[in-house]
Amino acid sequence: xxxxxxxxxxxxxxxxxxxxxxxxxxxxxxxxxxxxxxxxxxxxxxxxxxxxxxxxxxxxxxxxxxxxxxxxxxxxxxxxxxxxxxxxxxxxxxxxxxxxxxxxxxxxxxxxxxxxx
Numbered sequence: 001x002x003x004x005x006x007x008x009x010x011x012x013x014x015x016x017x018x019x020x021x022x023x024x025x026x027x028x029x030x031x032x033x034x035x036x037x038x039x040x041x042x043x044x045x046x047x048x049x050x051x052x053x054x055x056x057x058x059x060x061x062x063x064x065x066x067x068x069x070x071x072x073x074x075x076x077x078x079x080x081x082x083x084x085x086x087x088x089x090x091x092x093x094x095x096x097x098x099x100x101x102x103x104x105x106x107x108x109x110x111x112x113x114x115x116x117x
Contacts, residue, residue: 010063014115017062021108024051028101035094048097049078055104064111067104074100 031048034040052075059067077096081087088096 011115014062014064014111017058017064018108018112018115021055021059021067021104024055025101025105025108027051028104029098032094032097032101035097036091038090041090045078045081049075052078064107064114067107067111070100070104070107074104 028048028051031040031044031051034044035048052071056068056071056075059065059071074097077093077100081093087093
C-alpha cells in the first residue's frame with residue numbers, strides 16, 4: 001500500500017472488514033439457532049457474546065456505525081440473559097438474537113453498496 005491513495009486504502013480495509021463480517025455473521029447465525037437447544041447453549045452463548053463484542057467495537061471505526069449499533073443491541077440482549085432476575089428462555093433469546101443477526105446481514109448488504117459508491 002506504499003504510495004497508494006489513502007481513500008483506496010480505506011476502501012480496501014472496509015471491503016476486507018465486510019468480508020470478515022460476512023463470515024462472522026454466518027457463524028453467528030449457526031450459534032443463534034443453537035441457543036434454543038440445551039446441548040449447544042453452553043458453547044454457543046460465549047461465542048455469540050465474543051463475536052458481538054468484536055463487531056460492536058469495530059464497525060464504527062471503519063465507517064459503519066449502524067453495524068455497531070445493531071451489535072450493541074445484540075450484546076445488550078445477550079447480557080440481559082446473564083444479568084436479569086427473570087432472564088428470557090433460551091428459545092426466546094435464540095429468536096431475538098436471530099432477528100438481530102438478520103438485521104446485521106441487511107446492514108452488511110447496505111455497507112457493501114456504500115463502499116462501491
